[in-house]
Amino acid sequence: MPDFFKPLTWSRNWAQHRQQNRPGCGLTSCSGPQTFWQRLRRRHTGTFLQGVFYCRPQCLETALTAQLSRLHVLAPAALPPNRIPLGLLMVARGKLTYIEVLAALEAQRRARYGKIGEWIENLGFATEQDVTSALALQWGCPVASSAVPSAIETASRIPLALLEAFQMLPLNYAPSTNTLYIAFGERVDHAALYAIEKILDCRTQPCVAPRKTVVRHLEHLRQQPRPSDVEFGPMNDFAEMSRISSSYIARLNPDEVRLSRLGRFIWLRLKVRTSATNLLFRLAPESPRPIVRPFRPVLSPRPQIEGSSHITK
Ligand SMILES: [Zn+2]
Known part of the structure; x- marks a missing residue:
C-alpha cells in the first residue's frame, strides 16, 4: 500500500476503536445521530446521566423521567434490625442503670420527640461523651x-x-x-x-x-x-420533577447529571465543569422511603442481652 494511504487506514482504525469503546446514546429508542461521526459531534452537546451518555435533551429527559419514576415509587428502606439499643448498650457498659433507661424512655414517650440519647443527657444520667461513645459502639464506627x-x-x-x-x-x-x-x-x-x-x-x-x-x-x-442548592416541594408528582429538572438541564447544559434518593428527598446533582447545582425534591409525607440495603457490615460484636426488644433506639 502506498504511504499516502496510511493516514486514511489509521483514521479508519481509530474510528473503529472509538466506536467500540464509546457507545452511542444510552436510550435504545433514540432517533438521533446514527453514524459514528455524527455521534462524535453530538458528544460535545450531550450529557451523562448516571454515567450513561444521552445525545440530545429529548433522550436525557426520557431517561430522567424513567429514573425519577423509579426512585419515586421505591419502597421504604428497611431499618437495620440488628443494632443493640443504645440504652441497653450503656447499661451493659455500666454507664446507666436499667431504671434510668426506663425513665429516659418514659420521658421520650411523653415528649414525643428526641432520641433516647438526648433524653439520657437531658435527665443527667450520662454525659454527652458517654452517649457519643455508646453511639459509636452501636454503629461500629x-x-x-x-x-x-x-x-x-x-x-x-x-x-x-x-x-x-x-x-x-x-x-x-x-x-x-x-x-x-x-x-x-x-x-x-x-x-x-x-x-x-x-x-x-x-x-x-x-x-x-x-x-x-x-x-x-x-x-x-x-x-x-x-446559591447552588435549589429545593422544591413537598411534592409527589414525578412528571413535574422531571419537567423542572429538564428545565434546569436545558439552561445549565451540565456535563453530567447524577441522582439518588435519600429518605424523603430526591437529589439531582448537575455538574457543569468545576461547579455543580443541586436540585432537591422534598417528597410529600405519603411517599415511601427507598429500599437500600446497608452496604457495610457491623464491625463490632453484638452482645446478646435478654429483654432488649422493648427498648427503643
Ligand atoms: Zn439519543
Whole structure:
C-alpha cells in the first residue's frame, strides 16, 4: 500500500476503536445521530446521566423521567434490625442503670420527640461523651476526634436540607483516597452514605460526633449563602420533577447529571465543569422511603442481652 494511504487506514482504525469503546446514546429508542461521526459531534452537546451518555435533551429527559419514576415509587428502606439499643448498650457498659433507661424512655414517650440519647443527657444520667461513645459502639464506627470548622466547606457539596435531615456533617475530604469523612450526630445512615457515594463519585467513611456539635455546625452552615442548592416541594408528582429538572438541564447544559434518593428527598446533582447545582425534591409525607440495603457490615460484636426488644433506639 502506498504511504499516502496510511493516514486514511489509521483514521479508519481509530474510528473503529472509538466506536467500540464509546457507545452511542444510552436510550435504545433514540432517533438521533446514527453514524459514528455524527455521534462524535453530538458528544460535545450531550450529557451523562448516571454515567450513561444521552445525545440530545429529548433522550436525557426520557431517561430522567424513567429514573425519577423509579426512585419515586421505591419502597421504604428497611431499618437495620440488628443494632443493640443504645440504652441497653450503656447499661451493659455500666454507664446507666436499667431504671434510668426506663425513665429516659418514659420521658421520650411523653415528649414525643428526641432520641433516647438526648433524653439520657437531658435527665443527667450520662454525659454527652458517654452517649457519643455508646453511639459509636452501636454503629461500629469511630468517634470523630474533632469537627474542624475549616474543613466544613466540603459540606457545600451536599445540600443543607439533607445534612439536617440525617444530622450529618462532612468533616473532611481526603483527595488521595477520594474519601469523604462524614460524622453523624444520631444514627449512622448507611443508605444515605451509599447515595452520597453514588452522586459525588467518592468513598465515604462514617464516624460519630457529639450531637450538640453537629447541631451547632449545621446552624453555622444555615447562616451561609448556598446559591447552588435549589429545593422544591413537598411534592409527589414525578412528571413535574422531571419537567423542572429538564428545565434546569436545558439552561445549565451540565456535563453530567447524577441522582439518588435519600429518605424523603430526591437529589439531582448537575455538574457543569468545576461547579455543580443541586436540585432537591422534598417528597410529600405519603411517599415511601427507598429500599437500600446497608452496604457495610457491623464491625463490632453484638452482645446478646435478654429483654432488649422493648427498648427503643
Ligand atoms: Zn439519543
